[in-house]
Amino acid sequence: MKNRLKVLRAEHDLTQAKLAELLDVSRQTVNAIEKGKFDPSLPLAFKAARLFKLKIEDIFQDEEV
Amino acid sequence: MKNRLKVLRAEHDLTQAKLAELLDVSRQTVNAIEKGKFDPSLPLAFKAARLFKLKIEDIFQDEEV
DNA sequence: CAGAAAAGTCAAGCAAGCTTTACATAAAGT
DNA sequence: ACTTTATGTAAAGCTTGCTTGACTTTTCTG
Structure with a gap:
């Protein structure tokens, strides 16, 4: 994936840390996920x-x- | 979800068993999933x-x- | 109604998603 | 060069997705 x-x-000028925070x-x-180590869950994708x-x-x- | x-x-006139087979x-x-027991993985949703x-x-x- | 097919559910177990802690490397700016 | 900020990575552990096997209940159909 x-x-x-x-x-x-x-x-959007976001760091991984900031995005993580926004996504909880x-x-x-x-x-x-960015590195393709695994796929996000469907709720996280949403x-x-x-x-x-x-x-x-x-x-x-x-x-x- | x-x-x-x-x-x-x-x-599509499919049984749960048939759909399961098509989705592997x-x-x-x-x-x-139909019963809302848990969410599918993102790959399965795809x-x-x-x-x-x-x-x-x-x-x-x-x-x- | 009887039998078959479909749907529902449970338990045990393995696999994948995600967490925390911790440390390493890289880039960038004073 | 030193510090800060961002990114990469790893191990251990918990939670969730999914499996098989087995059994019950509901719905179709002859």
Whole structure:
């Protein structure tokens, strides 16, 4: 699962720590998701989408065949 | 998290077992998600969206304030 | 109504998401 | 060079997603 979090953070001038705070998760979680260590839960994906006013699909991209 | 899986199943004339098979999960998992026992993972939400050719938001609705 | 199919549910166990603590590295600015 | 701020990474532990197996209840259908 790919995601555009890093870019969105840059566009909004947010640090991983600040984004984590806005999403109510730990900084390490934001980092791990950006780095592709694991996928976010669906509720967390919704939170990110709401925060950036985007569709989940505009932030996270399934890379399945 | 609410979802329209039951309705979508009905529209497509699918049993929980058949949908489970299409989504590559167990029948109990489909049932539990329909019943709101837990939320699906993001990858599973993507699979469902792809299957029904809908946006994740059209299947699952965040009910957060 | 009887039998079959579908849906509901429970328990035990493994896998994935997320937390905290802690430390390392990098970049950037005085 | 020193300090600060941001990022990367790791281990241990808790919680949630999902599995299998088994059983009950509901709904369809002949």
